[in-house]
Amino acid sequence: MDTIARLAQEGKAEVPVYAIGADRRVATRPFEVAGSPLFVAEGIFAAEIVEECRRRGLLAGAYALRRPRGTTFVRRLTRDLAEQRKAPKVLLRRGVALLRAEPAVLRRQTGLGAEAARARDVLRRVAGLVASHPHH
Structure with missing residues (x-):
């Protein structure tokens, strides 16, 4: 949360670098939102x-992608x-395990406050947020 807050307030922060094959964080790197x-x-x-x-006033939107499960499986694999x-x-x-678990994952994410939406709808909403932002 501190990293998210720094990005939102200062426009830059050190972010983690993960090694997926090792299932762990291996380093950090500087990241800037570049204006x-x-x-x-x-x-x-x-x-x-x-x-x-x-709660901290940092959220513009929260979305959980709703996609055809087969498509997600093929892309991930x-x-x-x-x-x-x-x-x-x-x-x-x-x-296969993730394919079976996907409906429960989506329910959990929406239960935590994310809105289930298709990718094109999320892109449209994010574009609208950027266009209506006072610092755009």
Whole structure:
């Protein structure tokens, strides 16, 4: 939360670098929003901080992508195989487990305050937020 607050208030912060294959953070790197009035925090755990961001006045919007599960499975598996994140058998088994868990994940994210929406709707809403922002 401190990093999110620094990005929102100062426009720069040190952000973590993760090694997905190792399942851990391996470093940090400087990140700047380069004058943008908004930034996007994304990922499977982003919904965990929605309420705190809202409480601190840092939240412009919170969305959980609603996609066809098969499409998500194929995209994830293709990416993970191309990046050689783990052994193919492990990636396939993990992908099937995530495919089955996806409805519960979406329910959890919306329960934490994110709004379920299709990607094109999220992009349209974010574009509207940027256009209506006073520092645009």
